[in-house]
Amino acid sequence: MNYNERKFNTDIAAVCGLREAVIVDFIRGWLLTSDETTYRHGHLWVKCTQKTMTVHLSFLTEGMVRNSIRKLVKKGIIKVAKFSDYKFDHTYWYTFTAYGEELLDDGVCIE
Numbered sequence: 001m002n003y004n005e006r007k008f009n010t011d012i013a014a015v016c017g018l019r020e021a022v023i024v025d026f027i028r029g030w031l032l033t034s035d036e037t038t039y040r041h042g043h044l045w046v047k048c049t050q051k052t053m054t055v056h057l058s059f060l061t062e063g064m065v066r067n068s069i070r071k072l073v074k075k076g077i078i079k080v081a082k083f084s085d086y087k088f089d090h091t092y093w094y095t096f097t098a099y100g101e102e103l104l105d106d107g108v109c110i111e
Helices: 010-015 018-033 050-056 062-074 098-106
Strands: 037-040 043-047 078-081 093-096
Touching: 010 018, 010 098, 018 043, 018 050, 018 062, 018 093, 018 098, 050 062, 062 078, 093 098
Parallel strands: none
Antiparallel strands: 037 043, 043 093, 078 093
């Protein structure tokens, strides 16, 4: 895939929207490539700031990412948590719910 190209899952897009589908694809890729992962509560989680998402998805603002994350949580596609022991570290960790994984496994991706 070209660096400037993005793909998205059409099932996620149908449930939540195109922006959310692109963010889901980013989180999935980040889970596979990041060193910032942990296994907790029966799931593999990845640590990522919303600012990092906007760097990689430069067509989105932090507000867009924040709203899309809320939507994905509300629809039951992802889970969000804070695992830091430090009070100043508010970085979120992300994982997929069983429903989210089902959509990803059954869905069609368009590039």
